[in-house]
Amino acid sequence: MTETLRPDNPDQLRDLLAWATAEEKTVEVVGGGSKRALGRPITADHVVQLGGMAGITLYEPNELVMTANPATPIGEIEAALGEKNQQLEFEPPNYGPLLASTGGGQGAAGGRSNVPTGTLGGAIACNLSGPRRIKSGAARDHFLGFHAVSGRGEIFKSGGRVVKNVTGYDLSKLMAGSWGTLAAMTEVTVKVLPSPEKTRTALLVGADPARAVQAMIKAMQSPHEVSGAAWLPASLADASGVDLIAGHKGPVAALRVEGPGPSAEYRCNALREMLSEFGATEELHSMNSVAFWREVRDVMPFAAPGDQRAVWKLSVPPAAAPDLVDELTAIDGSDAFLDWGGGLVWLALPTGADASHEAVRAAIERSTGHATLFRAPEEIRRAVPVFQPQPGARTMLAQRVKAAFDPKGILNPGRMYADI
Amino acid sequence: MKMPEPNRDTLAKRAEIAAALARIVTAEGSVIVDEDELRPYESDGLTAYRQPPLVVVLPETVEEVRQVLRYCHENEIKVVPRGAGTSLSGGALPLADGVLLSMAKFNRILDIDFDNRCVVTQPGVTNLGITNAVQHKGFYYAPDPSSQIACTIGGNIAENSGGVHCLKYGLTTNNVLGVELVTIEGEVVRFGGKHLDAGGYDMLGLLTGSEGLLGVVTEVTVRILRSPETVRAMLTGFPTSEQAGDCVARVISAGIIPAGMEMMDKLATQAAEDFVHAGYPLDVEAVIIIELDGPAVEVDHLIERVSAIASECGASTIRVSESDAERQVFWAGRKAAFPAVGRISPDYYCMDGTIPRGRLTEVLRRMAELSVKYDLRVANVFHAGDGNLHPLILYDANVPGELDKAEEFGSDILRLCVEVGGVLTGEHGVGVEKRDLMPEMFSENDLNQQMRVKCAFDPLSLLNPGKMFPELHQCAELGRVHVHHGETRFPDIPRF
Numbered sequence: 001m002t003e004t005l006r007p008d009n010p011d012q013l014r015d016l017l018a019w020a021t022a023e024e025k026t027v028e029v030v031g032g033g034s035k036r037a038l039g040r041p042i043t044a045d046h047v048v049q050l051g052g053m054a055g056i057t058l059y060e061p062n063e064l065v066m067t068a069n070p071a072t073p074i075g076e077i078e079a080a081l082g083e084k085n086q087q088l089e090f091e092p093p094n095y096g097p098l099l100a101s102t103g104g105g106q107g108a109a110g111g112r113s114n115v116p117t118g119t120l121g122g123a124i125a126c127n128l129s130g131p132r133r134i135k136s137g138a139a140r141d142h143f144l145g146f147h148a149v150s151g152r153g154e155i156f157k158s159g160g161r162v163v164k165n166v167t168g169y170d171l172s173k174l175m176a177g178s179w180g181t182l183a184a185m186t187e188v189t190v191k192v193l194p195s196p197e198k199t200r201t202a203l204l205v206g207a208d209p210a211r212a213v214q215a216m217i218k219a220m221q222s223p224h225e226v227s228g229a230a231w232l233p234a235s236l237a238d239a240s241g242v243d244l245i246a247g248h249k250g251p252v253a254a255l256r257v258e259g260p261g262p263s264a265e266y267r268c269n270a271l272r273e274m275l276s277e278f279g280a281t282e283e284l285h286s287m288n289s290v291a292f293w294r295e296v297r298d299v300m301p302f303a304a305p306g307d308q309r310a311v312w313k314l315s316v317p318p319a320a321a322p323d324l325v326d327e328l329t330a331i332d333g334s335d336a337f338l339d340w341g342g343g344l345v346w347l348a349l350p351t352g353a354d355a356s357h358e359a360v361r362a363a364i365e366r367s368t369g370h371a372t373l374f375r376a377p378e379e380i381r382r383a384v385p386v387f388q389p390q391p392g393a394r395t396m397l398a399q400r401v402k403a404a405f406d407p408k409g410i411l412n413p414g415r416m417y418a419d420i
Numbered sequence: 421m422k423m424p425e426p427n428r429d430t431l432a433k434r435a436e437i438a439a440a441l442a443r444i445v446t447a448e449g450s451v452i453v454d455e456d457e458l459r460p461y462e463s464d465g466l467t468a469y470r471q472p473p474l475v476v477v478l479p480e481t482v483e484e485v486r487q488v489l490r491y492c493h494e495n496e497i498k499v500v501p502r503g504a505g506t507s508l509s510g511g512a513l514p515l516a517d518g519v520l521l522s523m524a525k526f527n528r529i530l531d532i533d534f535d536n537r538c539v540v541t542q543p544g545v546t547n548l549g550i551t552n553a554v555q556h557k558g559f560y561y562a563p564d565p566s567s568q569i570a571c572t573i574g575g576n577i578a579e580n581s582g583g584v585h586c587l588k589y590g591l592t593t594n595n596v597l598g599v600e601l602v603t604i605e606g607e608v609v610r611f612g613g614k615h616l617d618a619g620g621y622d623m624l625g626l627l628t629g630s631e632g633l634l635g636v637v638t639e640v641t642v643r644i645l646r647s648p649e650t651v652r653a654m655l656t657g658f659p660t661s662e663q664a665g666d667c668v669a670r671v672i673s674a675g676i677i678p679a680g681m682e683m684m685d686k687l688a689t690q691a692a693e694d695f696v697h698a699g700y701p702l703d704v705e706a707v708i709i710i711e712l713d714g715p716a717v718e719v720d721h722l723i724e725r726v727s728a729i730a731s732e733c734g735a736s737t738i739r740v741s742e743s744d745a746e747r748q749v750f751w752a753g754r755k756a757a758f759p760a761v762g763r764i765s766p767d768y769y770c771m772d773g774t775i776p777r778g779r780l781t782e783v784l785r786r787m788a789e790l791s792v793k794y795d796l797r798v799a800n801v802f803h804a805g806d807g808n809l810h811p812l813i814l815y816d817a818n819v820p821g822e823l824d825k826a827e828e829f830g831s832d833i834l835r836l837c838v839e840v841g842g843v844l845t846g847e848h849g850v851g852v853e854k855r856d857l858m859p860e861m862f863s864e865n866d867l868n869q870q871m872r873v874k875c876a877f878d879p880l881s882l883l884n885p886g887k888m889f890p891e892l893h894q895c896a897e898l899g900r901v902h903v904h905h906g907e908t909r910f911p912d913i914p915r916f
Contacts, residue, residue: 005913012913021901052914062669063776063807085675127617138617140625141594152901156865162774163587164808164846166580166629167854167861168888169870170593173625177617194675217535223558223646225714263718270715317614319535343616370619388619393607398621400876405869407901416620 002028002044008052010147010155010186016048017184018153020410029180029412031071031119035126037099039179039415040386041378050121053186056080058161065144065161067189070121077120081192089193090139091130091293092123097303098311102375121185127177130297131228131256134220134340140176142191148175148183151406161189174401180412181420182405196258200268201228201284201292203244204253204275209233210322212253213342215278217318219255220341222274224267228256228293229341236301236337242292244284254284256293301337302348302375309333309348310355310376316369318342324367331356351376357384364388387416395419421469421510421852423886426517430497434474437497441477441519444487450525452476461520464505464512465567466853468769468823473500473514480525482600482608482638489636490606492519498882499604501632503544503575506567508770509851511579511631511887518885521636523574529553530639536614538597540641543574547581550642559644562589565847566755574637580629582847584680584754585711587805589645591847593628600639601627604878613641626873631849632884634877648713651679652723653747656730657704657737661685664706665780667733668804671710671726672777678726680711681805682754685784688761688799688812692753695760700753701737708804709750757801758812765797765814769826773837774846777807786836787811794829796822808846809837835860850888858890872898 005027007013020027028044030036031051050071058067061084068077074092081087096117124146129138136142145159158171175185204215212231219226231253232245240246245254255275257267272281284292295301302311316324321342329336333350349356355376364371370388373381390398395417402409402420414420430437434453442451452458458472474497479485492499498518505512514520526542532553533539539550539561547568550561564583565571571581576592577599589595598612601623611627612618618625627634658664664683671678684692684700689707693700700707708730712722723740730738741747753760761768775783784800791798797814811833815826834844834854838861844854858867867889874881875895885892 007913016913060776060778062673063778064672065776084673127622129617133616137590137594140622141590150869154865154869156863156869158866158870160774160841160843160861162776162807162842162846164582164591164774164803164806165843166582166591166847166849167843167845168850168858168867169873170580170625170629171870171873173593173622173628174873176625177620177622182621194672194677197675220537221534221646223649223715259714260718260721262721263715266715266717315615315617315619317533317536319533340616368613369615370617390620391609393603393609394611394620394623396607397603397609397623397876401621401623401873403899404872404876407899 002047004047004049006049006052010149013149013184013186014153014155017149017151017410020046021151021153021408024408024410026410026413029184031122032073032117034096034117035122037102038095038126038374040418041382042412042415044413048184050184057187061086064163064192065189066192067161067187068120069187070185071119074118074120074123085195086192087195088142088190089132089136090142091132091297092118092139093128093130093297094118095298098299099375100303101308102377120190121188124176124188125178125180125185131230131293131339134229134343135225135227140173143172143176143188144191145172145189146175146185147187148185150183151408151411159189163191179415181402181415182411184411196264198261198264199256199258199286199289200264201289202255202268202271202275203282203284204278205248205282206250206279207253208251209325209338211278212251213318213322213338215253215275216255216341218274219271222271224257224271225259226255227258228254228296230254230296231338232301233335233337236335239301239304240292240295242284242288242295244282244288245292254292256289296339299346302346307348308351310351310380311374312347312349312360313372313374314345314347314364314369316343316345316364316367320367321345324363327363328360331359351380354384355380423471423515423852426515430474430517437519438475440491441475441488444491445477445479445484447480450478461502461505461514464507464510466508466510466513466851469510469513469852471514471516473520474517476520476522478522478525482602485602485636485638486606486608488519488521489602489604492882493604493606493880496880496882498885500884501578501636503572503578504546504570506571506575507579507849507851508772509845509849509853511849511851513852515886523572523636526574526638533614534559538614538641538643540639541573543577543637543640544572547571547573547576554644558647560647561642562595562645563592573640573642577628577637577640578630578632579849580847582808584682584803586803587681588677588679593625596624596628596640596642598641599624599627599637601635601637603635604883631851631888633874633888634883650716650719651711651713651747652719653741653750654710654723654726655700655737655739655750656708656710656735657701658706658708658733658735659704661706661784662781663734664708665777667708667730667735668777670729670733674725674729676722676726678710678805679713680709682709683707683802683804684754684757685800687797688757688801691760691764691799692757695763696752696756698749698753704736709754761799761812761814766816766818769813769815769830771809771811771813771830771833772845772848773834773842774806774808775837775840775842777804779840783809783836783840787833790829790832794825796826796829807842831857852887855888856890868893868898875899
């Protein structure tokens, strides 16, 4: 049986990884464990559980900065920020409910969307961001600095605790989205921002993907600082827990604006007027907006109990979304909805033998962008490339970067790619 | 500042190298060896350092860049990439034994895509050139370094350039969607594109701010934003810098993120006022210009709130721009602050540390003490919103020893920034200027790890050597894992 090791501080973690490198023992690095069903499955000699390194160590609201140990639960972070009317602007998603059907992601909080799972370290390491990505950037854009232990078993740091910093290479960017394959972080510092006073969501009812994307492009080209732009087909809108979304019995495009009260109201009205050329409009106020955007953020349309389909996440140029949706929803039993103004396509397909990976990869080849097999049973994620395969020279560079941090390949081996 | 010892063999083969490059890049005048013609390239924006390059080459196509780099790699010749040469940290300073690779001919915008809100461009296009190409439809490119009329987008990527609107709109790294890169080994790779999140390791984020040490960017995709409906600025003056610092903190803790928040101390304000007559108050210790943008209803609402905060903090001057012309006047002095200081001193040396905002008063006080100690005046211009300080040290290069003294003063200021929890450089880069101060902020482990990343891209350390790292170690040595099999005991830690 795999032994679980639980270092309580960076020195213990360094000793552990130095030993693992010397003995060429592989380890799976786990914070809260909420994302173990994401990415390629790992078979490692040991599990390293970072739960002993939790807690906020610095929070200065006036400086818009927070430092925390890696296994600090997102819920704890958000509660502390909430007291000062601040937030993690990248909207870390909670995939607990989505991943429940493949046996992962439940963590301690179980499968409810409004109870956050996951840790700050995990959110950063996987660079997962919510609907506000289109306005405010990804997790990596709010990640200022870190301390870590490399696969070499050496303690090192990069970045700092100030927003404007170009001192040395920006290794924070490399850490974000490396899925724990380069180093195990022992401290992370993030930029935090004020929570908006008010949220409004303008709805456009009845538009097919082509018209909805047109409408979203127009809204994104406006000066109204749209901070969420999503589209749900009728079947998925019907299942929303927000009555005003479900009640239309048709597809719904949604555009979110946030800010001081008078500004949010003004911009919502302006958007509704702009959208009226595309069809009937409606609006959600703060409470309903929060509930609806949480559903989008957490991919709840594909998290219904019993939905066992494979889920793909496709990042594409927004204008390419309609063709992609038409093409891929032609597969029997599939559904798709859009976030990021069309730039993010969430696609559910019958799992079958291989999650239709060839069809998805062929489509992404034409649209440009990348596709990730986000939910699938372990045996399929083992057999099918989960992340977008990279052309030769990129693979070579990725392998060299991996070796620069983890020459013996002991950290999360094969999590992203079979050879990394 | 000591640069790496020039390689004698390379120096001796200068004519041969120039001939080889001319066979790759055939357009007339694309390979420069004449001493007089090399002179314009001998320094960048950090003019205290000068060194003519071995040879300058100006390729026009990606294929030419690829072949030049491959030739240099095969023959172990150093390469210094250069955009417009506006670096303030010596990032584009040539090497005596290095080929200077100018990207000046990559000056075309390739694709303007309003639907996907991005521009695909060659790297030699200027920062402002991108905004100029899209502003007819009300769009702009957000990062706005003060050299934006001259600096290129390729150089912006190398330096992760900022500007006065970073707090709200981010630095270059937050506004770049994709790049095409040629490695020193001659591989052409693309990271990102018109979609979000580049996929795989975030090499795009790594390359941004890598100061030309990892590869040569040959194409860039940036996101463009719609210009806000309304922009208004406030000009505020405070009797003490404590009050000014307090005002900045209270604006932010009220949940307001201004588009820009710029502070100037008394000396900078006076110099700027004498130069452009912007109507700045001269009876105050600190002036803050606060810019708010968005729909009129939001801007008016926020101006009211910020005015109230400024009053509570003891502002003796609060003026709100009533027209765009007036707003430009408020900014005119700030934008001319550097040349204005240039008028009151034969020379000045511009620093670029970042500090946690809350330590501002303390840092200003200690900087004043250093000013007395070194007997050199210092004027402060400060991106107050994001803590990025630009102290301008006034000196006279014609006075023997004064440049050295100014540099020492500058180093002390940067050490102070690090001491209070800040960093050596907020937006100008390390280059040669701050190279030897890197150990103030980073341990040997930290620097070795960064250099290992360099080795992943440039195993022979040929790209822009002598910049960023105080000492470049051999990649083979850096890659070695110092362990003795069987001697490292299984660590004594909790297990389950």
